[in-house]
Amino acid sequence: MTLASLASAATAVASEAVPRPTGWIGTTDQWAQGLGIGLALLNLIVLGVAWRRLRRGGDSRSLLAVLFYGLVVLPVVVIFFGYAQGLSGMETVRACGGCHVMTPHVADLRDPASEALAAVHFKNRYIREDQCFTCHSDYGMLGTISAKMDGVRHIIHYVTGTYTQPLKIAHPYPNVRCLACHGESQKFLTSPGHPADVRPQLMSGETSCLTCHAPAHTPKEAKR
Amino acid sequence: MKALRVAIVLAAIGLVLTIWLLVQVKWYNFLAFMLVAQPLLLLALVIFAAMLVKHLRQRGVL
Numbered sequence: 001m002t003l004a005s006l007a008s009a010a011t012a013v014a015s016e017a018v019p020r021p022t023g024w025i026g027t028t029d030q031w032a033q034g035l036g037i038g039l040a041l042l043n044l045i046v047l048g049v050a051w052r053r054l055r056r057g058g059d060s061r062s063l064l065a066v067l068f069y070g071l072v073v074l075p076v077v078v079i080f081f082g083y084a085q086g087l088s089g090m091e092t093v094r095a096c097g098g099c100h101v102m103t104p105h106v107a108d109l110r111d112p113a114s115e116a117l118a119a120v121h122f123k124n125r126y127i128r129e130d131q132c133f134t135c136h137s138d139y140g141m142l143g144t145i146s147a148k149m150d151g152v153r154h155i156i157h158y159v160t161g162t163y164t165q166p167l168k169i170a171h172p173y174p175n176v177r178c179l180a181c182h183g184e185s186q187k188f189l190t191s192p193g194h195p196a197d198v199r200p201q202l203m204s205g206e207t208s209c210l211t212c213h214a215p216a217h218t219p220k221e222a223k224r
Numbered sequence: 225m226k227a228l229r230v231a232i233v234l235a236a237i238g239l240v241l242t243i244w245l246l247v248q249v250k251w252y253n254f255l256a257f258m259l260v261a262q263p264l265l266l267l268a269l270v271i272f273a274a275m276l277v278k279h280l281r282q283r284g285v286l
Contacts, residue, residue: 082242085245
């Protein structure tokens, strides 16, 4: 591949990218990430200063003050940023596809030719970001906590190899996750597929949305 | 003073693991942050607190 073709490919990708709004200075996540890294590096410098003072000896009061910042104040702030970055980072599609066993699900999600429900949501940008997490967590604070706990369980199963293939969803997919977005939309309310006499069954979860809208995913076989 | 040096080393390891997480979030470095970095930073803090109490007792403040 020549340099010219590489340059034209880069230009093509750049021209398809959505332009940033005027005055763009990055996202909150990017700022939190930068600030977190900066504070962690500052903390390491403070610890370095404390180490040197320990070696030299001398005034214990000033040494304790430096250590107070290096071992108490700054680590608390750095841990906060670590948590914030870690928890939001684990919601991304990339994080979900980080385990080899999930790679086929993510590949199917990203495949424009796939007609699986998840892929249709992804390619049409029905959900803007964190698509796996958005559909696989309930709404509200407890939903988020429950999804995080599920994520930890998934990691334990992955690391220990205690899972069977093909992967199956642990519990039947609840309709509320679909209805939270679609439930009050005109497309849902006026669709001939959702007549008024069927809607109560959909709302109560008696009839699953996936009865008609399956399959949610069409992954190829995964590697362990 | 040796205990304080240990606390500094433990905190430094914890911070390096946290920087690794902050640079790019992956399941394994998030796990390392949760299970290794945080306990190390906490242990460093406990050692420092113990040394601080000892220091204050020696000076008759406590």
